[in-house]
Amino acid sequence: xxxxxxxxxxxxxxxxxxxxxxxxxxxxxxxxxxxxxxxxxxxxxxxxxxxxxxxxxxxxxxxxxxxxxxxxxxxxxxxxxxxxxxxxxxxxxxxxxxxxxxxxxxxxxxxxxxxxxxxxxxxxxxxxxxxxxxxxxxxxxxxxxxxxxxxxxxxxxxxxxxxxxxxxxxxxxxxxxxxxxxxxxxxxxxxxxxxxxxxxxxxxxxxxxxxxxxxxxxxxxxxxxxxxxxxxxxxxxxxxxxxxxxxxxxxxxxxxxxxxxxxxxxxxxxxxxxxxxxxxxxxxxxxxxxxxxxxx
Amino acid sequence: xxxxxxxxxxxxxxxxxxxxxxxxxxxxxxxxxxxxxxxxxxxxxxxxxxxxxxxxxxxxxxxxxxxxxxxxxxxxxxxxxxxxxxxxxxxxxxxxxxxxxxxxxxxxxxxxxxxxxxxxxxxxxxxxxxxxxxxxxxxxxxxxxxxxxxxxxxxxxxxxxxxxxxxxxxxxxxxxxxxxxxxxxxxxxxxxxxxxxxxxxxxxxxxxxxxxxxxxxxxxxxxxxxxxxxxxxxxxxxxxxxxxxxxxxxxxxxxxxxxxxxxxxxxxxxxxxxxxxxxxxxxxxxxxxxxxxxxxxxxxxxxxxxxxxxxxxxxxxxxxxxxx
Numbered sequence: 001x002x003x004x005x006x007x008x009x010x011x012x013x014x015x016x017x018x019x020x021x022x023x024x025x026x027x028x029x030x031x032x033x034x035x036x037x038x039x040x041x042x043x044x045x046x047x048x049x050x051x052x053x054x055x056x057x058x059x060x061x062x063x064x065x066x067x068x069x070x071x072x073x074x075x076x077x078x079x080x081x082x083x084x085x086x087x088x089x090x091x092x093x094x095x096x097x098x099x100x101x102x103x104x105x106x107x108x109x110x111x112x113x114x115x116x117x118x119x120x121x122x123x124x125x126x127x128x129x130x131x132x133x134x135x136x137x138x139x140x141x142x143x144x145x146x147x148x149x150x151x152x153x154x155x156x157x158x159x160x161x162x163x164x165x166x167x168x169x170x171x172x173x174x175x176x177x178x179x180x181x182x183x184x185x186x187x188x189x190x191x192x193x194x195x196x197x198x199x200x201x202x203x204x205x206x207x208x209x210x211x212x213x214x215x216x217x218x219x220x221x222x223x224x225x226x227x228x229x230x231x232x233x234x235x236x237x238x239x240x241x242x243x244x245x246x247x248x249x250x251x252x253x254x255x256x257x258x259x260x261x262x263x264x265x266x267x268x269x270x271x272x273x274x275x276x277x278x279x280x281x282x283x284x285x286x287x288x289x290x291x292x293x294x295x296x
Numbered sequence: 297x298x299x300x301x302x303x304x305x306x307x308x309x310x311x312x313x314x315x316x317x318x319x320x321x322x323x324x325x326x327x328x329x330x331x332x333x334x335x336x337x338x339x340x341x342x343x344x345x346x347x348x349x350x351x352x353x354x355x356x357x358x359x360x361x362x363x364x365x366x367x368x369x370x371x372x373x374x375x376x377x378x379x380x381x382x383x384x385x386x387x388x389x390x391x392x393x394x395x396x397x398x399x400x401x402x403x404x405x406x407x408x409x410x411x412x413x414x415x416x417x418x419x420x421x422x423x424x425x426x427x428x429x430x431x432x433x434x435x436x437x438x439x440x441x442x443x444x445x446x447x448x449x450x451x452x453x454x455x456x457x458x459x460x461x462x463x464x465x466x467x468x469x470x471x472x473x474x475x476x477x478x479x480x481x482x483x484x485x486x487x488x489x490x491x492x493x494x495x496x497x498x499x500x501x502x503x504x505x506x507x508x509x510x511x512x513x514x515x516x517x518x519x520x521x522x523x524x525x526x527x528x529x530x531x532x533x534x535x536x537x538x539x540x541x542x543x544x545x546x547x548x549x550x551x552x553x554x555x556x557x558x559x560x561x562x563x564x565x566x567x568x569x570x571x572x573x574x575x576x577x578x579x580x581x582x583x584x585x586x587x588x589x590x591x592x593x594x595x596x597x598x599x600x601x602x603x604x605x606x607x608x609x610x611x612x613x614x615x616x617x618x619x620x
Binding site: 005006009010012013014016017018020021023024025027028030031034042043045046047048049090091093094096097098100103104109112113116118119120121122123124125126127128129132133134145146147149150152155180181182185206209210211212213216217228231232235236260263264267270271274275278279282 | 349
């Protein structure tokens with residue numbers, strides 16, 4: 001009787017989780033099918049999981065417009081790599097000294113970091129500071145620096161990791177052996193912290209890859225747009241692909257541009273790297289979220 | 297733990313005494329550490345502290361030539377305009393009500409899914425469900441907006457073209473009817489955040505000693521009774537903590553969720569405008585920086601008080617989980 005009940009609950013769990021898992025995947029499936037659907041079919045029947053006619057036009061169009069998409073892709077990869085590495089470096093460099101109990105003014109410095117998590121100036125002053133005093137508008141710095149580079153939360157996580165996982169006896173002995181602070185940091189602390197660096201680095205990379213907000217407010221020059229910004233612009237300005245002249249060069253007249261399917265193909269192109277990378281990094285993501293969720 | 301650190305601190309202080317007699321703090325010795333910290337500290341100054349001082353802009357008539365600190369003071373003018381409109385009420389109402397809905401629905405659904413995931417003993421299925429449920433959390437809001445558009449587009453959307461006709465219903469112009477969005481937005485939010493959200497609860501459940509369940513089984517407790525009397529009580533502190541922290545952020549909203557997903561449709565503002573989208577539109581689209589900065593100031597201040605209050609409560613409940 002009890003076994004039957006347990007089995008019932010297990011079956012119910014499988015059904016509910018299975019259905020929700022499908023609900024999580026289906027929109028992506030629809031997106032990818034739509035990107036391979038014939039434009040006219042979408043016009044008459046709408047998006048469908050079982051389109052009457054498939055077509056590669058959207059991807060051919062993207063290929064023909066390769067220069068723009070390629071540049072956006074390059075910028076996304078660039079800011080993800082450079083942003084993540086700089087973010088990790090700066091976070092670790094700030095967190096390690098804060099984890100040292102003998103650091104002078106440690107309390108004040110910690111408060112300086114924590115306070116950024118409690119209070120913030122918000123969008124308007126931030127925008128004015130970056131555009132008026134640092135002239136970041138329409139530069140690549142706009143995608144790298146504001147908000148994303150460093151946050152108090154990451155610093156607190158790393159600090160806790162350093163103070164619990166790096167024995168102070170080890171630091172002492174390095175000092176006795178004549179290693180300076182910087183050398184100790186580079187040769188002992190960093191190599192011992194690879195797990196936390198990997199976890200935080202992955203979350204940071206995801207943040208950079210997915211960010212569109214900085215581009216939205218600091219960029220008007222479309223040459224600097226990341227993939228997300230291009231997607232965002234197309235979403236905002238549905239007319240864009242119809243009005244641009246570059247369509248003619250690809251041999252397509254402006255009247256029958258595959259607007260709907262191209263949009264979906266672009267979104268598919270934006271999702272695919274994450275879908276491909278994710279299975280390899282899932283372990284770290286789950287660990288990172290579990291770490292972060294407590295104080296997130 | 298606390299006593300230990302006090303003792304350690306005392307020991308460190310005792311050790312440093314002789315050094316302290318020579319020079320108060322041996323800065324030369326710590327110079328390398330301060331150099332390591334410099335980029336991070338400077339970044340926080342620029343990215344966080346300068347804008348905090350910049351909040352004074354709410355009391356000024358913004359003039360781009362004169363900059364934040366050079367613009368002329370106007371006192372409470374900007375606030376008068378802001379609170380004279382119905383906008384102030386609408387954006388506050390929307391921000392708070394949506395957050396309340398997210399908190400309540402979030403707890404119920406995330407705890408439920410964590411319990412369900414814990415029932416799955418087959419490694420393969422567990423991994424598969426977990427991977428798929430997390431998927432929406434990894435995608436940017438822009439792409440989520442595309443997915444929602446594929447479903448809701450008036451002419452070409454899946455719902456208007458396939459699902460509604462199957463039930464003999466008329467198509468709906470989703471992007472111009474505000475009344476549907478108080479349901480659509482929480483739905484998207486739950487769908488996107490469930491995967492990340494239930495991990496912490498699952499981690500707690502996995503950590504419960506199996507002996508409790510064995511004892512309960514010996515006493516003839518059903519699964520449902522076990523969940524009610526063992527799992528939920530163990531989750532209670534985590535639930536309380538996350539809820540209080542969420543209440544501390546009740547004045548903030550996910551900009552992407554309220555801007556990208558409704559595609560910035562003006563007809564939906566009544567049910568999709570929050571403080572964050574309002575501030576953004578005032579600054580970037582309407583050029584109404586006065587009202588925008590007043591709304592931003594209002595958000596920062598009330599938000600700050602709420603964070604302080606919620607952290608105070610958290611530190612009373614469980615010191616470890618508090619931010620300070």
